[in-house]
């Protein structure tokens with residue numbers, strides 16, 4: 442069996458480095474002005490060149506998203522950016538728009554193309570069509586079942602297929618949605634979705650506009666249009682058996698903490714599945730890890746057939762029991778301590794953990810000191826503080842510290 446890659450979102454250079462540290466095989470990034478993510482989740486060309494260099498040093502691939510639905514006015518910028526991406530040496534460009542496919546084939550034929558899930562590829566004939574257009578890999582639509590995915594692979598064995606395994610889902614068909622554009626003037630199809638499907642809505646009877654009916658679930662909320670998040674870690678053997686080459690995590694807008702936790706958890710799970718496909722059992726601690734990052738309740742989406750509950754999310758607003766506390770700047774081995782840049786407020790006594798690629802190390806936050814060695818009752822964003830650490834660890838710069846933020 443081909444060993445599939447673990448593909449992780451990298452919204453900026455810090456997140457790309459986090460993905461490298463915690464075990465990604467490949468990362469995907471946004472390109473300024475031309476990816477389906479807002480500007481804060483895009484790289485400029487200088488940052489991208491640095492990211493590609495660092496990734497390639499670790500044999501990690503970098504795919505650049507150029508997956509807007511383009512207007513004619515975008516043409517010049519697309520061709521220019523594609524030239525820059527070829528020069529930087531990205532491993533592939535992710536596209537959705539047939540016009541962009543054509544433009545890139547004509548102007549930069551050396552650039553491998555991956556077809557974005559936005560292109561809604563749902564059948565073997567469509568896969569063949571895109572291969573004939575020179576596309577190397579197809580990111581299948583999230584609305585397929587695993588039986589259908591396996592059928593496509595059997596029908597077109599030469600196709601390289603990529604599938605989402607974790608992260609947010611859209612209520613619209615793979616993100617083709619005008620809700621955000623209609624309600625806020627910011628278009629999801631230009632990477633500016635304001636996520637109005639995740640807002641709360643009320644029922645209003647036309648003649649009684651001042652008497653909205655709030656549909657409250659047990660938690661006091663009802664997110665009628667919002668979907669739960671995808672989580673397929675329990676079903677990796679089925680994903681691999683379907684013939685998928687790349688397992689993709691959604692979330693270029695998510696935090697470096699999210700990237701750290703999701704990357705290392707899926708790394709552990711995917712390695713275990715590849716070692717022993719038939720004996721694979723998802724470990725409870727992996728599920729617990731995925732509950733410690735922002736999520737809206739989990740679902741298997743469409744992979745086992747049409748979701749009867751439509752994976753709807755009443756009563757599930759975002760949940761998150763832990764958050765980013767800081768990142769390691771340096772490991773002072775002789776003094777057995779780490780210098781950390783805090784990224785949030787941290788109070789002495791807060792439950793704090795150091796996330797290493799292979800293990801989680803509890804830290805005693807009551808022993809947090811400033812750079813002069815004075816004990817701190819509280820630290821804030823951008824403070825540089827020391828924590829003592831146990832002997833015998835390998836602690837890379839960039840490792841993430843988390844703190845518990847709720848009693849969940």
Ligand code: SF4
Nearest residue numbers: 611612618629634638
């Ligand atoms: S509003 Fe919701 S369904 Fe529509 S594109 Fe945005 S996240 Fe997807």
